[in-house]
Amino acid sequence: MANRFFTVCCSIQLFLPLLLIIVTSSVAKIAPKCRDTDMNCAVWVASNSSDCENVELVNSHCQRMCQLCGEPIDPKYDVKLLPEKLKSIAWMVGRWRSEFGGKAFFPTIPKFTYGEQVDITIADHSENGRPLLNYTAFAWDINMPDGDPTEIHSENGYIAVDFDKEQEIEYVSLNTAMSNGFMTIEEGESGPNQVKFRLQRIGRISFSHDSAVRIMFREWTLLDESRLEARLLMTTTVTRRLMEHTAIIYKKIYP
Ligand SMILES: *[C@@H]1O[C@H](CO)[C@@H](O)[C@H](O)[C@H]1NC(C)=O
Ligand SMILES: *[C@@H]1O[C@H](CO)[C@@H](O)[C@H](O)[C@H]1NC(C)=O
Numbered sequence: 286m287a288n289r290f291f292t293v294c295c296s297i298q299l300f301l302p303l304l305l306i307i308v309t310s311s312v313a314k315i316a317p318k319c320r321d322t323d324m325n326c327a328v329w330v331a332s333n334s335s336d337c338e339n340v341e342l343v344n345s346h347c348q349r350m351c352q353l354c355g356e357p358i359d360p361k362y363d364v365k366l367l368p369e370k371l372k373s374i375a376w377m378v379g380r381w382r383s384e385f386g387g388k389a390f391f392p393t394i395p396k397f398t399y400g401e402q403v404d405i406t407i408a409d410h411s412e413n414g415r416p417l418l419n420y421t422a423f424a425w426d427i428n429m430p431d432g433d434p435t436e437i438h439s440e441n442g443y444i445a446v447d448f449d450k451e452q453e454i455e456y457v458s459l460n461t462a463m464s465n466g467f468m469t470i471e472e473g474e475s476g477p478n479q480v481k482f483r484l485q486r487i488g489r490i491s492f493s494h495d496s497a498v499r500i501m502f503r504e505w506t507l508l509d510e511s512r513l514e515a516r517l518l519m520t521t522t523v524t525r526r527l528m529e530h531t532a533i534i535y536k537k538i539y540p
Pocket of ligand 2: 407
């Protein structure tokens with residue numbers, strides 16, 4: 286009898302702390318991280334922010350975009366404030382940074398890897414009432430020691446959307462000024478979580494080191510709620526056939 290009592294008492298003593306460990310670790314696992322769990326959140330929240338309260342799907346999957354958790358979002362990145370015309374490209378808004386090196390193939394130099402940060406924000410002004418996103422990108426040499434990011438390329442510009450009522454197609458434009466002496470006008474159709482720009486016009490300073498570009502496609506694809514892929518394909522005066530020039534996957538670092 287005493288023996289049996291001992292077994293019961295002491296296995297409880299052993300069991301309780303173990304139970305606590307199990308309970309606390311599963312609580313830690315369940316404790317929700319402040320992030321979105323659906324790649325459509327940006328567009329949903331931009332389309333109708335009251336869905337954050339009224340639509341269960343949006344409420345449960347878009348905690349971060351809805352600002353139901355975490356720090357308040359900087360208004361420049363807050364898709365709830367996105368002008369109506371830009372809502373279809375709400376998925377672009379954010380600060381994106383490569384986690385691993387992007388790959389670059391240039392016709393004139395050996396291939397190399399690079400890091401890049403892209404910032405797409407709601408611009409604080411518009412052109413003739415046409416709202417804009419502000420685009421900046423900064424690429425560095427990944428093979429340099431940490432803390433000394435040597436800039437290898439940067440570009441700045443604006444993204445706009447135009448709706449063609451007759452064709453019922455939405456066009457997205459990107460115009461850039463680049464540190465290599467290029468300026469580009471790129472346009473493409475907006476698709477769900479993807480846009481493929483085709484180079485329309487290019488300007489280039491006469492003493493630029495880069496070879497003249499003939500055809501260029503820039504493809505941005507949202508892969509999931511936190512990753513964006515960018516690819517650049519081009520033909521130049523040196524390489525006549527269409528080649529993948531750069532390919533990189535960014536992780537969303539804000540919001
Ligand atoms: C936004 O969604 C709410 C329900 O969440 C709905 O009542 C309202 O009409 C919607 N607004 C627009 C502009 O679609
Ligand atoms: C565009 O974004 C950059 C980087 O975030 C910022 O320095 C600049 O002031 C912005 N310009 C506009 C017009 O929003």
